[in-house]
Amino acid sequence: MKESDLMLRHPLAAYLRQERMPHIWCEGCGNGVLLNSFFEALDKLKLDLDKVVVVSGIGCIGRAAGYVNVDSFHTTHGRAIPFATGVKLANPELEVVVISGDGDLFAIGGNHFIHAARRNVDIKVICANNFNYGMTGGQYGPTTPLGSWTTTTPYGSIEHPFNLVHLAAASGAVYVARWTTLQVRKLTDSIKKALGKEGFSFVEVISPCPEIYDRYNKLGTAVEVMKWFKLISQTQHGCTPENAEISKRQIIIGEFVDIKKPSYGRLLREMTTRVKESFQEKKAK
Amino acid sequence: MEKRNKTTLSGKHFLSGDLACAEGAIAAGCRFFGGYPITPATEIAERMARRLPEVDGVYIQMEDEIGSIAAVIGASYTGKKAMTATSGPGFSLMQENIGLAVMTEAPLVIVNIMRGGPSTGQPTMPGQQDVMQARWGSHGDYEIIAIAPSSVQEMFDLTIECFNLAETYRVPVLLLADEIIGHMWEKVEIPPREEITIINRKKPKAQPKEYKPFKPAKNLVPPMACFGEGYRFHATGLTHDEDGKPQTVSVEEQNKLVKRLCDKIRKNAEDIIKVEEVTLEDAEVAVIAYGITSRAALSAVRKARKKKIKAGLLRLITIWPFPGKLVAEIAGKVKAIIVPEMNYGQLVREVERAAKTTPVFLLSKLGEEPHRPAEIVSAIEEVLK
Incomplete structure (x- = not known):
């Protein structure tokens, strides 16, 4: 059987732009797992795919927008979130999902992330965190663990990394979760839940980078990294995000924030209705 | 405060250039403004914040000008007419995404009320120092449309013209005014709504399955589908083919795309220039x-x-x-x-x-x-x- 036939028979084939395959990702990369979980979440929710928009920034996972069979936009580096904000506010009917990487969302795009979370804009952000800039060949980034090796930390990183779930929670996200690419079902459930929430939701996906980061740091093959994820992942739902550690000893996974708060879109609609009513009254006089 | 009880103004008004610009935008059908306060363009944002909710539009103050222009491109892709307004420093911050708007052919309007530069320069003083930045500010080869009003009346009229050109050619259009025009108060005569020419982007006739988002019509401008209309298309800042598929190493596609993006302005220049x-x-x-x-x-x-x-x-x-x-x-x-x-x-x-x-x-x-x-x-x- 040909590879293309197999693809057509895949239950989630309809979600993928098959004519864009093969993708650019390395063997063993976690991006495919992330995308699969996203598709499965869409499938379970039976969302109208004509009303889903995927926005990404620049980087390996940035190419995801080109692979999904929905309206999609591949923005400039770091700007997926403000672009998505414009889309969502201009057409609230659309389900707007940002899929991007740790460097894109938290270094060059960090300011947009915290402000979108603060406003509680009704967008969902899924971040593939592979601890480095893979697309450019493995430089250190805002999530690279202290002491790690990358091409620009040849003596080990001397920068403290962000704890993304802590940052998201502190900025005002209504839903915050973290999984590794090993916990596919949990990840899918989380994405599903994020899609159903009103407001800014954030799902961090710890993802292997076997060709670059994992190799520099001698973490082994993709399979070995997945085994390592299994060994050190610890589910702690409701853990204070500040304490949701990522280290060589353990990765705390789970749902850390799940709260209710009116979204920017709701407040905007309420305000607009109020203004329009008084405007109509003025007009009638 | 003056009485405003119409969706779009008509008749005679005494306005500043910035306010006339905002009213022109609303008359043109602008229903999304993403911006960041900056002297001497702030009054445009203030007017839009007050006026847009009255006409069911959206005003959002972003965290910076990079975010502003990104949000405006996003709004444009949903089919809304969208704009931002800024001055020198903010205009500099927008440059990368102006290139994105050129590359993805997003119709939108950027108002630049020019002040004295370089850097923070003289924020409250007039200047015409962004003329070359308007032309060459973003990296790569491209053509742009920039229009310079010389009166408050033209701040109204030419803002509408900017939207019409943006919609016709699928380009970001710049309204390059200076601080004096922005802050000066003059009489503005606004014609009745039905006498104002409004142009809207051409929609695709192709069925979603056959639709190629960057396949140009005769005038080199591709008809534009919008997000949520069922076309399920992809747009990218990468060099792409007519289908929107990234073509990062094709000499042919790079030549084809860059030349078309430039030629749709160059070859239509006689229709554009006033x-x-x-x-x-x-x-x-x-x-x-x-x-x-x-x-x-x-x-x-x-x-x-x-x-x-x-x-x-x-x-x-x-x-x-x-x-x-x-x-x-x-x-x-x-x-x-x-x-x-x-x-x-x-x-x-x-x-x-x-x-x-x-x-x-x-x-x-x-x-x-x-x-x-x-x-x-x-x-x-x-x-x-």
Whole structure:
């Protein structure tokens, strides 16, 4: 059987732009797992795919927008979130999902992330965190663990990394979760839940980078990294995000924030209705 | 506070340039504004924040100008007419995403109320120092449309024109005004709504399955589907083919795309360009000016004529694409060209290029005051000696 036939028979084939395959990702990369979980979440929710928009920034996972069979936009580096904000506010009917990487969302795009979370804009952000800039060949980034090796930390990183779930929670996200690419079902459930929430939701996906980061740091093959994820992942739902550690000893996974708060879109609609009513009254006089 | 009880204004109004710009945008159908406060463009944001909810539009104040232009591109892709307004420093921050808007052919309007630069410069003072940044500010080869209003009336009229051009050619269009035009108050006459020409982007006729988002029509502009309409298309800042598929190493696709993006402006330049010509027929000296400077230039040309000096004015309403052909024709007939600008010599370079051997003189002004007509008259007399 040909590879293309197999693809057509895949239950989630309809979600993928098959004519864009093969993708650019390395063997063993976690991006495919992330995308699969996203598709499965869409499938379970039976969302109208004509009303889903995927926005990404620049980087390996940035190419995801080109692979999904929905309206999609591949923005400039770091700007997926403000672009998505414009889309969502201009057409609230659309389900707007940002899929991007740790460097894109938290270094060059960090300011947009915290402000979108603060406003509680009704967008969902899924971040593939592979601890480095893979697309450019493995430089250190805002999530690279202290002491790690990358091409620009040849003596080990001397920068403290962000704890993304802590940052998201502190900025005002209504839903915050973290999984590794090993916990596919949990990840899918989380994405599903994020899609159903009103407001800014954030799902961090710890993802292997076997060709670059994992190799520099001698973490082994993709399979070995997945085994390592299994060994050190610890589910702690409701853990204070500040304490949701990522280290060589353990990765705390789970749902850390799940709260209710009116979204920017709701407040905007309420305000607009109020203004329009008084405007109509003025007009009638 | 004045009474505003209409969706779009009509009749006579006393407005500042910034307010007239906002009203023009609303009249043009703008229903999304993403911006960040900056002198001397802030009043546009303030007016939009108040007015947009009245007409079911969205105002959002973003965290910076990079976010503002990104949000505006996003809104444009949903089919909304969208804009932002800024000044020099904010305009600099927007440059990368202006390139994205060019590459993804997002119709939108960027207003730049120019102040004194470089850097923070003189925030409350006028300038025309962003003329070349408007043309070349983003990396890569591209063409852009930039329009320079010279009155409050034109802040209204030409803002509508900007939206019409953006929708026609699927490009970001720049309204390049200066601080004086932005803050000056004048009478504005707004025609009844039905008399205002509004152009909307062409929608695709193809079925979603056959739709190629970047396949151009005859005028080199692709019809535009919007998010949520069932076309399920992909747009990217990467070089792409007609289908929107990234083509990062194809020489052919790079040539095809970059040339089309430039040619859709170059080949339609005659339809885009607007100028005003005053007593140029028999002129021995031509003054070429735009924006606030053109008002002093007009007065100077009239004063010169009273002194029996054959002077004429070419007022550029469209700065980019530059009317090089017309300037070359004028240069062939006159003895000299004078270019008064509130910068240290920007558009004058373009005039020189077109004028070839005809002498071109820059009349530069930096700082608070615009040119006085008498200064331009003196320059006209000087070049004829």
